[in-house]
Amino acid sequence: MTRRHGSALDRPWASHIYAQLPEDASITRARASPAPSAQAPAPTDPPVQPEDYTKPYCEFMTANPTIFHAVKSFSNQLEQHGYKYLSERAVWNSELKRGGKFYTTRNSSSLIAFNIGKEYESGNGLGIVAGHVDALTAKLKPVSKLPIKAGFQQLGVAPYAGGLGPTWWDRDLGIGGRVIVRDPKTGKVESKLVKLDWPIARIPTLAPHFGAVANGPFNQETQMVPIVGIDNSDLFEKSASSETSDIPAGSFAATQPEKLVKIISKEIGVTDYSTILEWELELFDTQPAQLGGLEKDFIFAGRIDDKLCCYAAQEALLASSDSTSPGIVKMVGMFDDEEIGSLLRQGARSNFMGSVIDRITEAFAKDNYGPNLLSQTVANSFLVSSDVIHAVNPNFLNVYLENHSPRLNVGVAVSADSNGHMTTDSVSSGILKSVASRCGSTLQVFQIRNDSRSGGTIGPMTSAQIGMRAIDCGIPQLSMHSIRATTGSLDPGLGVKLFKGFFDYFEEVDKEFADF
Template sequence: MPNRYAENFLSFVNDSPTPFHAVHSAKKLLGEAGFTEVKPGGPIAMIGAHTDSPCLRVKPISKKQCDGFLQVGVETYGGGIWHTWFDRDLSIAGRAMVKTKAGNFESKLIKVDRPILRIPTLAIHLDRQEAFSFNKENQLFPIAGLIAAELNRKPAQPDIPKDSNAPFQPLKVLTERHHPAIVEEIAGAAGVKPGDVVDFEALLYDTQKSVIGGINNELIFSARLDNLMMSFCSVIGLLEAIKPREDEEDSSISLVSLFDHEEIGSKSAQGADSNLLPSVIRRLSVLPCSQGTHQNSSKIISPDTSTAYEQTLSTSFLVSADMAHGVHPNYAGKYESDHRPEINQGTVIKVNANARYATNSPGIVLLQEVARRADDGKGVPLQLFVVRNDSSCGSTIGPMLSAAMGARTLDLGNPQLSMHSVRETGGAYDIEHAVKLFQSFFVHYAEVHKSIIVE
């Protein structure tokens, strides 16, 4: 087995089939390490990543059937490589809003562990098309079983009899909008009775677990590498950065921000194009700056609150961490000849002249210094990526956060293949590279940023 970082990542990704779960997993790691408070004052070393991945999502009314099959209506989320979702053992996960005994509504994470859905391909004998094309509404359409089996099934709970005194329902009840068997699975996963599930957000996920792969255990075959790998590495980097630190002098605030909705443009309350990160920084920036180790009031310096935010940002730095494209041996021509990041050769700094990435030269210098100091001075490798001029280019949360805050920013990410496939490929050793790089960023930022002078 390659290393414990890769092993720990496998549990993280397996426990995180949806963005809701990813946030829960990250909070758990921080909670176990005793995270409760922020240390005020000084510059902020930030890493931003996203927890969402392209997927299929159960429609608000999903109950469909045809030719003896139960079917579940789904909506596409983000730009997935949708043909990879065919013939996979799919299930659902997400969150359910459930009624409590006190009459309140509570959100519960749900994950159905067995494969209950599948999108079957058509036999080649019936359609000899050279390129696989399909309709995203009618053919990217999962089956959930057979109507006959559903009719023979004894429901877990008899339906509540329709009675004329029943309270008014603004929407059709859940078991009319979705197959009752699906609602029962969700209720079971939430540990409540089917009648107590009021609504849910359910995403489809592939039940095949993430694994270490490759002849020498050097690869990772997994769903959601983009961008759970960077979410995981930033949280672990933060945890490893706080461990050995006794010198509280000359340090910066360490901040990890995990956003939802990157794959659909980030414009939402929990997306990167919201006021979330700026308002957190605004709060951190006006906290008194503690000088020295004692809580002596004469040593607490209150910042000038009118410009504290701008001052904090002028000395802070954001690493926008999102997966990068490693060179693909079968499509080598798609990559710029001098910029072909290799799997397991280190985290990739992403550069784009048209600001699709926020990286600039002072940022590269800073990151190089951080990488040199990583792993107790042994250092971790870095790579550079630029897209071909005749190719389209993705973007990240880097440029939008950089613009919103006026903070220096750099885009980077670990190299992977098949980004946005339901089953992606990455490097088992790059997890450790990124964790050690981020750890070093948090530990050394305050010292390193002072040594980089830009007019």
């Protein structure tokens, strides 16, 4: 059944939004769906109401500021909906069954979830929606403890992708991530999540009164170092540095700010600081995701790129009925490291998704498992690569290509690029348009101007490595790569609507494209 959430707001305009759409060549209006075939019955559950996802999405974004929190939250949600965790270290053949629901993770920072159709046969295809769950940030350095400077305690951090950009100045920054701890009794090593969601760090600007130096350019190593405390002990007879620390010398904890170690230890229930083996912590803007605008038709939040599309993909998977597309595997992929090239083992360039597809194919093979069967499976599959798209900015209309300027609260945008930075082609675009017409979604289109540089995403690398057909699309947002960005209040739900439609109708639509 479609997952329904109580609407938090009275938004009378929401139900009329399609009637208000402008006449724009970049918008593809959904046509009436053709009569469904007997083999693929139309879903009987209630249609997706985009406004139902507004408040839950904001709550998810506020509660899960780091990639580790997001993947853990997605995992917990899957468990609550009957999905079984499969370790990559285990043998899967005896576990995988038709009608089964499963998920696996890698490095606790990437996740793949899948439903196996009740009529699935080895060699049949997979319908996949995949995105990336990492976001721009600043990570603590291996040795984040710094000398006191002019009475300020500072924290050693390094930018991840475009983190520590201009929008990071004067923001209230919390600290979160995972801590690797050894149990002193059993010796077992485990991961604990920590989230210090109050303002701890700040990167202060230089007042304009100091002249040109306050305008930059700025050195990220020396001029964008967060302050986390005050220590004026050097002005007095007793220096804090002369006090004896109860953190063991030579331990990992000794390389980090002592007060930070003690706060984190208290948060995760650790009393022996020497049991902290390592941690992966990052800064994040503590301002919660919230609604804005005269009629609350915006969502303002950090880290929208690309947790927005991952959220919509998972909600769509959970909402898709088991009775639809019963002959395929429905899959969602969420990858780490997209913002830095996807080259690590948990990134989209790794073997993670290919390995899962391989295992599924093998588990249902009878006596003919091998490259031939795996190639058949891939050829019958389709990837919807979902990463956020640039929404049109009314203050900079000149940088957008005419008729290729997506708007907020309209629908998912298909992203095209003539130089192969996106996977979209005529066939993949036709497949998604057919899906949209069946589920009543509106598609937009985006392409960068010839005199601008195109970005990239996981679509080309994933489809090329595995060999499957694919399209690149995404939910529009403003201020991409800012510490705080904007999307429409209906946009999370509009993403759910299209992606659910893909899971529901792909098997039916693919029969129309059997020659491709």
